[in-house]
Amino acid sequence: MWSIKFVPGEYYKRSEIHDQFGGNRQRGISASAKEPVIFIFSGASGAQYGYSDDWNEEKTLFMYTGEGQIGDQVFSMGNKALRDHVNNSKDVLLFHHSKNGLYRFDDQLTLIGYETKQSLDREGNMREVIQFVFESSSYLTRSVEEELEGNKLTYDRSLDELKELALQDTSNGHDSVQMKRVKVRKRSEAIKLYARARADGTCEACEQPEPFEAKSGSSLEVHHMYRLSDGGPDHPEHVAAICPNCHARIHRGVDGMEYNETLIERILDKEDPFRMKYIH
Template sequence: MKSTHRFCTILFLHNKGKGRIVTTATPKDRVQRALSEFDEKLRDHPNWANWETNRRYSSFITIDGKRYPAKTIVALAQNIAEASFSGAFETTRYLRKAGISTEPLQCLPASLLDLHFEREAIYDRKTEIHGPFGGSHQSGIAPSSTFPAIFIFTGDTGAQNGYADKWVDGENTCLYTGEGQIGPMALTKGNLAIAEHAHTGKSLHLFQSVAKGKGHRYRGEFVCESFFTEEQPDQKGTPRSAIVFRLTRVETVPDCDPSLPLEDSETLTLQVSLTAAREAALAVTQRAPSTSTKATARTIYQRSRVVAHYVLMRAAGTCESCEKPAPFNKSDGSPYLEPHHTNRVSDGGLDHPQFVAAICPNCHREIHSGEDGAKKNQALAQKIRSYELYRA
């Protein structure tokens, strides 16, 4: 007897060897079934009450006036766990097959804490990178038009256009060739943006092309450690002078504690007065990256140390977020506060007095993990920036 339910005619077969569900249903049919399942079993469940404000979900679809989390619908449609695929690019591609387009949950993120790209996940450049954050869809170096961030793109086909990027140090460092397809490269436009990113307070986010039309894999956040020039062929095969940036993962930059004694080999002096410490901090951020091929993370470490020293002196033992005294003193008697980068998802590497605050551990954890962390960070960023601009 013919069933009135459209899905009763769909044949499902269980493959015991691979533990998968095989179906003759089209992606559109599967999505329709997933939508019904979400409405019946999940929509009214307490765990899904505020899913639209959860950073875990970056896109949604709208059907008959109702919103659905895009990745969850794709997982239900394919009968697989959400954790089994990266989400961004795969979700968009599958839903396109069903004739459905996705929309970003936050067209304009509240702060850089919402730059929540997942390492090794694949993203659609147009809709999931430049759509929410702006910037050129074509350039290999694309500064965001609305946020202090620079998006950098690399791929295997770059050599055809005069770019020869390569990974070293266990892929913790990328030797990234600057922009300019014909003739010698100049330290202008995108190249200058990378070289000055620490001074301007802009974070570097590196993406690697998977294949033409198959998205870009997020490789992480980086800091420009140095740059140099070397001879490389341009797009026409003519030898030319190319700019190569040494980009290091921010997580590999060592933490610093200004209260610890300096190593004998270091020629770094920490100032004892607040004014002198501020001048020193501004000076190290304005210094261009080294052009030496032998430069190491030591340069970044020293900059971080000088800036952290000034910021802790500026706070004078009081959390710059909650304005309460430091919770305890360190072994040297100084109040314990932690440097926090207001313009970054993680800490370390990128330093400038306008974007670094000294805060207590409780505020630090709340900003990174709390429900209202983004708002708290925004308020702190505005306070610190206003203070530094007033002193300028």
């Protein structure tokens, strides 16, 4: 699961990415069938059709035009995968075309929202295009951690309330980008708070009390059990609050994958103590 860790700024051969992850080898948006990840291979070809994919000045938001060069763009295939990535618990990884089949890994993205715009297609006809607005996942994760530290985890809500907040659908609606950013951030915070509240001071992996008192109120780290990274909003049942030691073991230990499997079982039991178990 963690055999490839893409490093921002490094160059990768597209064919090697597909050898490992599968997915369409030509399209700009390519979803892996093997891992919960969607790749965006941003090229130079967009600009000539009246749009360009780019970061804002602060490099916090990335505007990306959907796929389809002729006629109205619709929510199928890649466009649908991007729209639903948060709810489907998939990572979005952004690569930029360089040369000789090399692509530079830029950042992980979290969808904030999208709008439709009028634009000319390749044949000179007016058509509707989808413009996605993504936030840098690393920026989002950082700001959420800072936010939580500022609040000293005093979100005084029940587990159920936190879970409801954490499951909020942030992709629809006609809110402004600013409003959507706030919603995505709140959802991210709620997921972290939910995991830590469920852990209740005990590591959800080794079941020992948390090892030290942190400035932020909890030294437990929120780990994503199914994805390649821990960034961005997600499903509250897919994360666990674990001590730094267990976290390092899962990501770097020789038995990391097995340890993660054990954790998945523990969380399933916690979430539903009456679930049916396979008997070997």
